[in-house]
Amino acid sequence: MLDERAVAYNGTTATGGDSVTTDLNVYYSMGDTAYVMVSAAMVFIMVPGLGFLYSGLARRKSALSLIWACMMGGSMAIFQWFFWGYSLAFSSTATNGFIGNLHAFGLHNVLGAPPAGTPLVPELLFAMYQGMFCAVTVAIVMGGIAERGRLFPALVFSFVWATLVYCPLACWVWNPNGWAFKYGVLDYAGGGPVEIGSGVAGLAYSMVLGRRKEKLLLNYRPHNVSLITLGTILLWFGWLGFNGASSFGANLRAVYACWNSNLTAVCAAFAWCVLDFRLENKWSAVAICSGFISGLVAATPASGFVPLWASVPLGITAGVVCNFATKVKYLVHIDDSLDLFAEHGVAGIVGLIWNAFFAADYVIGLDGVNLNMTGGWLNHNYRQLYVQIAYVLACAGYTFVVTALICLVLNRIPMLQLRATEEAEVKGMDEDQIGEFAYDYVEVRRDFLAWNKPTATEGVVADPEPSGSSTMGSAHEKH
Incomplete structure (x- = not known):
């Protein structure tokens, strides 16, 4: 038996029909369903991948707190998506173009209909797959709390931010009733909701938190480059499900998106490594990870639109632009410690603008569904450039303002102050917020003097916390 939809959906009920008397599976290809389910699991792997990445980039005394923040932030996002997030983003009965209603509250009436x-794919699977996007986006934002943010307020922020920022952005461009969708914006897998949303939100969160103390920034370097590499590889693996299955089927557009994602990633890594080599005259593992991520981010909005050859200059452009964008935090005096804005916000913008020039109708039509669509300048659609620019400005402006307001309001609520004390920063977030440690010897160190009390002629052992390499920008803290 051929694995294909044998019956066209008849559209009789909101849920697809009565599953007691009707086989709701007959409307869908088993291959498409299986592919999107596996891809949803791949996207989920990106959440712990971010945790490992952020953990490696931080000092070891705050390493575990960032894994916790990513995992719990992503978990809160999944619950929010079930609770009302999916309805606010994808409700089919709200026509205001900005945000949905509560028609699908608690996934009510979400089952077998497309x-x-x-x-x-059935709507229940669509909702699960899109929920993983929300989880990853919130986990990215959690990097903004690095080494100075309290965890419980960050968890509350996750729920509120997903509701007031992520859901509207997703509704704008992916809901057929959204204003950006109707305006003709080309955003394949989330240059606006995921990348600009997370990158700009991380910048706003860092601004409200304030800078780390200068004495804690001396010679600041990541403590574990192996964890950074592991996190990056998990992210790359998940990204193939993130970009590939955004075609919602096991089709040629999915294959094309995966090819574009890989090409953009490797070309961005080449560019980033060369730029850092010119400064240090040595190759950097952090630099190659930075390049991979900037390329994958740039491919997110573009991989399902542009020809394969366009991914090569896209990767090079993303690597160069994002490398230099790591300096923006110094210009605006915001301690974006993990370079969320440079790696996600700027790269997402590059990918969205790339669509205006290089999106091609034949690539869009490879999914067999979006036929007769127009691309960008390759199809002589010159209007697309200002459409994409308007969308970028709307996403960035809305995200920054609303995120900053959320942070300022939470800061005024007792028990929800976002920032830890200076004493907690010195001890590390693991000791202050978690009570567990990523490395045993950090805990052992606390009792070292109790085991080996110094004599009158001996000095006190100093905090052995070393400083290591820089943040995602590799050599950027050094110049």
Whole structure:
């Protein structure tokens, strides 16, 4: 038996039919369903991947707190998505163009009918896959708390931010009733909701938190480059599900998106490594990880739109632009310690603008669903450039303002102050917020003097916390 939809969906009920008397599976290809389910699991792997990446970039005394923040932030996002997030982003009955209603509250009436965005998978699967996007986005934002943010307020922030920022951004461009969708914006897998949303939100969160103390920034370097590399590889693996299955089926557009993602990643890594080599005259593992991530981010909005050859200059451009964008935090005096804005916000913008020039109709039509669509300048659609620019400005402006307001309001609520004390920063977030440690010897160190009390002629052992390499920008803290 051929694995294909044998029956066209009849559209009789909101849930697809009565599953007691009707086989709701007959409307969908088993291959498409299986592919999107596996891809959803791949996208989820990106959440712990971010935790490992952020953990390696921080000092060891705050390493575990960032894993906790990513995992719990992503978990809160998944619950929010079930609770009302999916309805606010993808409700088919709200027509205001900005945000959905509560028609699908608690995934009510979400089952076997196809969603408005694609006929290839049932809405319940569509909702799960999109929920993983929300989880990853919130986990990215959690990097903004690095080494100075309290965890419980960050968890509350996750729920509120997903509701007031992520859901509207997703509704704008992916809901057929959204204003950006109707305006003709080309955003394949989340240059606006995921990348600009997380990168700009991380910058706003860092601004409200304030800078780390200068004495704690002397010779600041990541403590574990192996963890950074592991996190990056997990992210790359998950990104192939993130970008590939945004075609919502096991089709040629999915294959094309995966190819574009890989090409953009490797070309960005080449560019980033060369730029850092010119400064240090040595190759950097952090630099190659930075390049991979900037390329994958740039491919997120573009991988399902642009020809393969366009991914090569896209990767090089993303690597160069994002490398230099790591200096922005010094210009605006915001301690974006993990370079969320440079790696995600700027790279997302590059990918969105790339669509204006290089999006091609034949690439879009490879999914067999979006036929007769127009791309960008390759299809002589010169209007697309200002459409993409308007969308970028709207996403960035809305995200920064609303995120900053959320942070300022939470800061005024007792028990929800975002920043830890200076004493807690010196001890490390693991000791202050977690009570557990990523490395045993950090805990052993606390009792060292109790085991070996110094004599009158001996000095006190200093805090052995070393400083290591820089943040995602590799050599950027050094110049």
